[in-house]
Amino acid sequence: MSEASKKPVIAIDGPSGSGKSTVSKTLATALESAYLDTGSMYRAATYAVIQAGVDTSDADQVVKTATGADLKFGTKPEDPFTVVGGEDASAAIRSEEVTAAVSAVASQPAVRENLIKMQRGIIAKAKSGIVVEGRDIAEVVAPDADLKVYLTADPAERARRRAAETDGDESSTQASIDKRDKADSKTTRPLEAPEGSHVIDSTELPIVEVVAKILALLNNRNIDG
Structure with missing residues (x-):
């Protein structure tokens, strides 16, 4: 496969509850790419x-x-x-x-x-390209990814989303997320965007708009390249 026809590897990083999974699956579907959590x-x-x-x-x-x-x-x-x-x-x-x-x-x-x-x-x-989501993807797993996105959100919004997914209590979910963030920081890195990443705050954005922003970044990369 030539460099020009090579399908992109897109790395989606960010903390728990930032929307990585939903955004990544929606993006992979739009691109007809593979997906890995x-x-x-x-x-x-x-x-x-x-x-x-x-x-x-x-x-x-x-x-x-x-x-x-x-x-x-x-x-x-x-x-x-x-x-x-x-x-x-x-x-x-x-x-x-x-x-x-x-x-x-x-x-x-x-x-x-x-x-x-x-x-x-x-x-x-992944011959069709792939959207890979998780912690330390952009820095450790796929440092040569074609596009790196760091997805974040307000802590309260992250807790609200996760509680809605699990039908749990927001307060206890917030405590759980805080504990997980601290534990993850010890095994990967602090909660910060890797170098070369595009930061998207999804706090007030619906999934469709987040995906649209990522597609725009991908298209701009292709045009610039």
């Missing part, structure tokens, strides 16, 4: 650890179980399934138990190294 990969590894009955404080067993797990991921934006050990775990990886344990599993360097290798492999095979 790297957060679901860490959740899948965590689910494998929990299913094996491993204590997340046992680093050696966590690494052994997480890196040895049979994980498969769908890259169609309309069906981004997650399979763990032959089981469809798409819903199970979103459980509170997994959410509470994922930072502990993701903090293991060997686990991150293994999943980053998988992520890069998936990106390389």
